[in-house]
Amino acid sequence: MIVLLFLIPVSLVIALAFLASFVWAVRTGQFEDTETPALRMLPHDGVVPSADGPKTNTLSVIQKL
Amino acid sequence: MTLPVQPIASTADAPASVRCAHCGLVCPPGAPSEANHRFCCRGCQSVYALLHQEGLGEFYTLSPDAGVRPGPEDPKQFAFLDQPEIRAQYADFCDGRRLRATLRVPAIHCLACVWLLENLFRLELGFGASRVAFARRELAIEIDLDKLSFSRAATRLAELGYPPEFRLADLEESTQPARTRLHRHEWLRLGVAGFAFGNTMLFSLAQYLGMDASSTPGFRPLTGWLSLALAVPVVVYSAGDYWRASWLSIRQRRLAIEVPIAVGIVAIFLQSTWEVISGHGPGYFDSLAGLLFFLLIGRAFSRVAWDRLSFERDYKSFFPLAVTRRTESGDTTVVIGQLEVGDRVVLRPGDLVPADGRLLSATARIDYSFVTGEAEPVGQVRWDLLYAGGRQRDGIIEVAITKPVSQSYLTSLWDQAAFRKQRGERLDSLLNRYSPRFTAIILALAIGSALFWWPTDPARAVKAFVSVLIVACPCALALAAPFSLGTAQRMLARHRIFLRNPQVIEDLAGIDGVVLDKTGTLTQPHQGELVFQGDALADPERQALAAMVAHSSHPMAERVRAWLGADLREQEVHDFREVPGAGIEGTIDSLNLRLGSSTWFRDLGIALPGIESSATALLAVGGQFRGAFHWGGELRPGVEGLIRSLENRFPIWLLSGDRDREGSRWRFLFGPSTTLCFSQSPMEKHDKIRKLECDGRHILMVGDGLNDAGALRQSTVGIAVVEAIGTFSPASDVILDASSLPLLPEVLDYSKRVMRVVRICLGISTAYNLIGLTIAARGELQPVVCAILMPLSSVTVVAAGCGLATWSARKLQRNGAPVPPVP
Structure with missing residues (x-):
């Protein structure tokens, strides 16, 4: 069981890393707006449909996923 | 670059069902069209063309109702x-x-x-x-x-x-950053407590299983010191609000719920630290971190923020920031605060009168419904005094400012103390009544058990004293209200009823009188029906009137025609005459009819018996006055049922800023026990509520306009009715979507049920405390018992609170129309 003496500090360090990333996320405002990013990911970037070309339907993209 | 307006290919009449390619509204006949697309207006067409030209046509594929119809924009308005x-x-x-x-x-x-x-x-x-x-x-x-x-x-x-x-309010000091920072602190406090809770639990696991001291020497001191290190930030940082709140509460010489919590935290921390330092035991650090984790979750849960709603608005959020000022050198936009006496401002339909002033144009129709509660737009003529807050209805008018914005009628009303009264935290809430008693009992028990053991076993006496304080920490007690009330607040929000904070539920449950506003609250603004004041029209008169108004295209004539109904014959009209700005007259079947303004009637020498000047149009038959048409506000759907069921429970008062020309109709709508008061000024409304509250009543005020602002503040609970969530509403405790108004009796019942749920939860936590206390008072408390009992009681209370509050809402669910989740 002597290994616990080593494992416990290791686990604590890992947990501290997660705490640090949580603090970073809060401080950079990631918990300020939880709604818009969910909408923002739906349209796909880069595709610029021409005025009369075939239109990509976002709904079909969602259904494929 | 300017918006390219494409040449219009054709303006062929579109069938009624054709919808605009941009905004989705039905295209009127003669609407512009291009290629295969039709548009309701040029604005929509140019936006559509622009987006396609710039390769942003994807816009229309993203959502079925993507486009917004652009209004007629004044290029200088910004x-x-x-x-x-x-x-x-x-x-x-x-x-x-x-x-x-x-x-x-x-x-x-x-x-x-x-x-x-x-x-x-x-x-x-x-x-x-x-x-x-x-x-x-x-x-x-x-x-x-x-x-x-x-x-x-x-x-x-x-x-x-x-x-x-x-808006004018934007120029005030912004509170935005402060609010955000508080928010972030709450997240961080919760994160630190959760982190410490999880890790100390892990350390304690070995000890719970009894595999620490014997198998590995040095294990217990290591975990003990690590747990202590983790507990320090929890006590110092995560519990920060509890130190502040209990210090405040002690200084105010009362025992809020935070005091026993703070005492419990101190007891656990000191006892555990002593155990670790002296090597006597592992301490109760896991319970300590868990306690704060649950408490902070409870706080976060009860702090529901509706981003788009503000419960603290005053007239400054209602007023626009800028108006158009007319000078010799042309029109400029100026900020309202820069307006000076003597300035001339131009108001378009829908614009607010920014400050008291005199009308320079020939006529105007000003709608004061939001400021005074008067439903009918007031006709004004040149040199009439216009009050700030009125809304110009039709046509463009010019106004000369006679008072600076800060001294106008509406503004000065707001500056009176009654309208600025802030609501503090309620001191007599259920929890605050319960907690001093609880604290007293716990202290008595702790001292009692210590005294009991002292003569025989002093060590056990100390342990019993500390154990009682540790176990009785009112964690579950503090969680009962936030979770039950917070759940209720969310259930109500599904029905578009938004509470300022969860404690409003307790106030709602204690209501014993209801005061209603009329215009805009029970009636729908701007959707009025015509009301005829006078003896009912005989059939020949109706037929003749219909034939006459059919000849005029004046909006009033059209409304009268719609009011008369459909079952009308064609009749010939002789000597039809339309006098602009005055009225129409004609002879049908030898019956001479006149429909027009009171000034016109007076000029014609027709006697007007006791008719109010607010009548929209007067009717004369054969040269004799016959009656008057008024705009009556139309009742919101479900209002009659609402009044019936409220009357069965509470005394009701109707306070209307409107004159009582429809008094009989309202008297009929309400039962004989209701008090109807008309022509109430904002101050009179406020004073009436104050008087009722002084008589010991708990008044629920339901209103909508700025004229109700004082009354909404003065009442126990003020409910502001809004047409659309996010639009302006005066400061209140509750913001309620007009479509949910009929649910009001259900909401009052629901809040009573929720308070019962809170009491049940308090009972549950008391039961757990009794179990813990019997163990603690005997001085036999083990950390493992504490570590099981504390989370278990918290989880039971949370589950019971949320579950029962949701279950109690089923009646609300059944009666209310299903409403989509709130944005």
């Missing part, structure tokens, strides 16, 4: 934004070349809006990166001022159908 001091007020950052600002854009409603507004840089040179905060309906935008002025950017947004909103 000119005030280019004044350096105004620009500095709005800009989050500006160095003269680049500007970053956060704008409120109420028209944002779907995914496509977010996409378009974040792709503005593709639309016009000068727009930089832009980001939408959907829940707040805000757009953070960067503008290159060399290429695009701030006002031009705002105008461009308006042309796309997303006009940014600027």
Whole structure:
């Protein structure tokens, strides 16, 4: 069981890393707006449909996923 | 670059079912069309053309109702934004070349809006990166001022159908950053407590299983010291609010719920630290961290923020920021605060009168319904005094300002103390009544058990004393109210009833009298029906009147025709005459009819027996006065049922700013026990509520306009009724969507049931405390018992609170129409 003496500090360090990333996320405002990013990911970037070309339907993209 | 208006291919009549390719509204006949697409207006057409031209046609594929119909925009309406001091007020950052600002854009409603507004840089040179905060309906935008002025950017947004909103209140000190920082602190406190809770539990696991001391020497000191290290930030940082609150409460000489919690935290921490340092045991650090973790979750749960709603608005959020001032050198937009006495301002239909002033145009129709409760727009003629807050109805008018904005009628009303009364925290809430008793009992028990053991076993006496304080820490007690009330608050929000905070439920449960406003609350504004004052018309008279009004295209004549109904014969009208601005007359079957204004009737020498000047049109038959037409506010659907069921429970008062021309109709609607008061000024409404409250009643005030603001503040609970969530409403405790008004009796019942749930939860936590206390008082408390009992009681209380509050809402669910989740 002597290994616990080593494992416990290791686990604590890992947990501290997660705490640090949580603090970073809060401080950079990631918990300020939880709604818009969910909408923002739906349209796909880069595709610029021409005025009369075939239109990509976002709904079909969602259904494929 | 300007908006390209494409040449219109054809303007063939569109069938009624054809919808606009941009905004989806039904196209009127003669609407513009292009290729295969039809549009309801030129504005929609140019937006559609622009988006396709710039390769942003994807906009229309993102959402079925993507487009917003752009209103008629005045190109100069945002000119005030280019004044350096105004620009500095709005800009989050500006160095003269680049500007970053956060704008409120109420028209944002779907995914496509977010996409378009974040792709503005593709639309016009000068727009930089832009980001939408959907829940707040805000757009953070960067503008290159060399290429695009701030006002031009705002105008461009308006042309796309997303006009940014600027209000007088925006010029006040912004509270935005402070609110955000508080929010972040709450997250961090919760995170630290959760982190410490999880890790100390892990350390304690070995000890619970009894595998620590014997197998590995040095294990217990290691975990003990580590747990102590983790507990320090929890006590210092996560529990920070409890130290502050209990210190405040002690200074105010009362025992709020935070005091026993703080005492419990101190007891656990000192006892555990002593155990670890002296090597006597592992301490109760896991329970300590768990306690704060649950408490902070409870606090976060009860702090529901509706981003788009504000419960603290005053007239400054109602007034626009700028108006058009007319000078010899032309029209300019100026900020309201810069208006001076003698300035001439131009008001378009729908604009607010910014300050008291005199009408310079020939006539105006001003709608004061929001300020005074008077439903009917008031006809005004040149040199009449107009009051700030009125809304111009039709036509463009000019007004000469006679008082600065800060001294106008509405503003000075607001500055009276009664309208500014702040609501503090309630001191007599259920929990605050319960907690001193609880604290007293616990202290008595702790001292009692210590005294009991002292003569025989002093060590056990100390242990019993500390154990009682540890176990009795009112964690579950403190969780009962936040979770039950917070759940109830969320259930109500599903029905578009938004509470300022969860404690409002307790106030709602104690209501024993209801005061209702009429205009805008029980009636729908601007959807009035005609009311005929006078003896009912005989059939020949109806037929003749219908034939006569059919000859006129005046809106009033059309409304009268609609009021008369459909079963009418064609009849010939002789000597038809329309006098502009006065009325119409004609002879049908030898019956001479006149319909027109009171001035006209007076000029004709027709005697007017006791008719109010607010009548919209008068009717004379054969040269004799016959009756008058008024606009009557139309009742909201379900109001009659609402009144019936409220009357069965409470005494009701109706306080209306309106005159009582429809008194009999309202008397009929309400039972004989209801008190109806008409022509009430805002101050009279406030005083009436104050008087009722002084008589020991707990009044629920339901109102909508600025004229109810004082009454809403004075009442125990003030409910503001709004047409659409997010629009202006005066400061209140509850914001209620007008469509949910019939649910009001159910809501009152529901809040009573929820208070019962809170009491049940208090009972559960008391039962757990009794179990823990019997163990503790005997001085036999083990950390493992504490570690099981404390989370178990918290989880039971949370589950019972949330579950029962949800279950109690089923009746609300059944009676209310299913409403989509709230934005």
